[in-house]
Amino acid sequence: MSFQLERVQWMPSPPLVPDDGPFDVDHLKRMTMGDASLEQEVLAMFAAQASDLIEKIVKMPTNVGELTHKLRGSAEAIGAFRITDAAEWLENMLRDKSDSTEALMTLTDAVLEAREEIDGILRRS
Numbered sequence: 001m002s003f004q005l006e007r008v009q010w011m012p013s014p015p016l017v018p019d020d021g022p023f024d025v026d027h028l029k030r031m032t033m034g035d036a037s038l039e040q041e042v043l044a045m046f047a048a049q050a051s052d053l054i055e056k057i058v059k060m061p062t063n064v065g066e067l068t069h070k071l072r073g074s075a076e077a078i079g080a081f082r083i084t085d086a087a088e089w090l091e092n093m094l095r096d097k098s099d100s101t102e103a104l105m106t107l108t109d110a111v112l113e114a115r116e117e118i119d120g121i122l123r124r125s
Helices: 025-031 036-057 064-078 081-095 101-124
Strands: none
Touching: 025 036, 025 064, 036 064, 036 101, 064 081, 064 101, 081 101
16 A cells, blocks of 8 residues: 655644734733833834834845744744744745745735734823
8 A cells, every 4th residue: 555645735723712913912911921011112122123024024035034933933922923823834935945925925914913003002002
């Protein structure tokens, strides 16, 4: 008996719980120990870093994998799991040398959505 293995494209899984936005607020609060001013500072720093990184990532430089991984780690730390998932998808596409267009668009959209949310949070405070 012979078995055939087929390579399957990786796609992000749908969330297991209802999606309440671009951030897991509880995760962010845990990471900032409930300190509202620290939360705002962390969000502002993340927004600036994410904007800078996505601007570089879309140009697909030779170190795009490193830049994507950096964005993924930062997003995970603050609970921006849509960015985390999209960055992981892009990393996988880059590693497999697959067409990364859709993954890149998804990551870009996730960063823009997070930036809008952060801007709103910072304006309200």
